[in-house]
Amino acid sequence: MSRPDRARGATIVDVARLAGVSRMTVSRVINDGAKVRDATREAVLAAIRELNYEPNLAARNLVTAGELRIGVIYSNPSAAFMSDFLIGVFEEATSAGARLILVRGENGQAPAARELERLVGSGVHGVVLAPPLGESAIVRDILRAAHLPVAVVAAGRPPTDAINVRIDDRQASHAMARHLLDLGHRRIGFIAGNPDQSASAERLEGARAAIAAVDGAQLILAEGAFTYGSGLRAAEQLLDSDAPPTAIFASNDDMAAAAVSVAHRRHLDVPRDLTVVGFDDTTVATTLWPPLTTVRQPVRQMAAVALDRLMRALRSTDPSADTAAEYVLDHVLIARESTAPPRAVAGAKAPQRSSHA
Numbered sequence: 001m002s003r004p005d006r007a008r009g010a011t012i013v014d015v016a017r018l019a020g021v022s023r024m025t026v027s028r029v030i031n032d033g034a035k036v037r038d039a040t041r042e043a044v045l046a047a048i049r050e051l052n053y054e055p056n057l058a059a060r061n062l063v064t065a066g067e068l069r070i071g072v073i074y075s076n077p078s079a080a081f082m083s084d085f086l087i088g089v090f091e092e093a094t095s096a097g098a099r100l101i102l103v104r105g106e107n108g109q110a111p112a113a114r115e116l117e118r119l120v121g122s123g124v125h126g127v128v129l130a131p132p133l134g135e136s137a138i139v140r141d142i143l144r145a146a147h148l149p150v151a152v153v154a155a156g157r158p159p160t161d162a163i164n165v166r167i168d169d170r171q172a173s174h175a176m177a178r179h180l181l182d183l184g185h186r187r188i189g190f191i192a193g194n195p196d197q198s199a200s201a202e203r204l205e206g207a208r209a210a211i212a213a214v215d216g217a218q219l220i221l222a223e224g225a226f227t228y229g230s231g232l233r234a235a236e237q238l239l240d241s242d243a244p245p246t247a248i249f250a251s252n253d254d255m256a257a258a259a260v261s262v263a264h265r266r267h268l269d270v271p272r273d274l275t276v277v278g279f280d281d282t283t284v285a286t287t288l289w290p291p292l293t294t295v296r297q298p299v300r301q302m303a304a305v306a307l308d309r310l311m312r313a314l315r316s317t318d319p320s321a322d323t324a325a326e327y328v329l330d331h332v333l334i335a336r337e338s339t340a341p342p343r344a345v346a347g348a349k350a351p352q353r354s355s356h357a
Helices: 012-019 023-030 038-051 079-096 113-121 137-145 169-182 198-212 228-239 253-265 299-315
Strands: 068-074 098-104 126-129 150-153 163-166 187-192 218-223 247-250 275-280 293-296 326-328 332-334
Touching: 012 023, 012 038, 023 038, 068 079, 068 113, 068 299, 079 098, 079 253, 079 299, 098 113, 113 137, 126 299, 150 299, 163 299, 169 187, 169 198, 169 247, 169 275, 169 293, 169 332, 187 198, 187 228, 187 253, 198 218, 218 228, 228 247, 228 253, 247 253, 253 275
Parallel strands: 068 098, 068 126, 126 150, 150 163, 163 326, 187 218, 187 247, 247 275, 275 293
Antiparallel strands: 293 332
């Protein structure tokens, strides 16, 4: 393991790395926290002696300090989603006395490793990751090596070593597909999200399960990437098929808005000729015509809860607060003007579930 530059002196980060613990644990040992295991305490004290570390005021006050430095790493192709996410963390940081250090990647990709290492070296106490970065191996490896506590937002299959705040994507998608089936739709196009994100698979599986439970129902799949452009391509593919769907369920609102645009270009009325629904309930859902029926994912609340739970763990004197925890928030199906029964079966009876449902 590399040793710190003696010219600058050892830091709490160096001690944590050498002892193989989090910075919060080092801080608890420095502050004589009673709930640190003896073996852990000895490892920290040994690292302090080896590195000639001199605790500074910031390290001594980390548990109870009014201001925490929190890194926020984000890179999401949906501007509307990111706007809601950032508002959530900004509002929570303002009310809770946290200083945010933002690091941005491009087009859903992780920031460069040197930017992440610079963030780690800046002395942040913990990090909040916006989707899809909670599932980025590059990001997680760098933060894990630094023993930084992490809170992840909206990971469908969350990491086991982080705080995670999400909704039940599979259940939410199942509910939306059931809504379309109850309207009488039997050919349902589904625009999947980025295949690198587990939430995409969860939403697809939820829709598949609902559709498989109804005799004669069919799911027609098109790949997307949570971007408006990918939604355009996917909607064109679905509507060009030999038996086009009567409804399109897009995995986020940006792609649903793209499907509405394609329908308008083809002189299809939404929803009389084509039903379109989305997911997230971002500002996009209410700024296009017709307003989207969608799943409300409380993005602002999720971001705020992630930051709140991370700060609670950082300030706690209970070592169990360092462990990973999951918080599943409620979703809501919001019905607006983009849905209607298909023309061919308007007023038809409610769908019959198959025997294997």
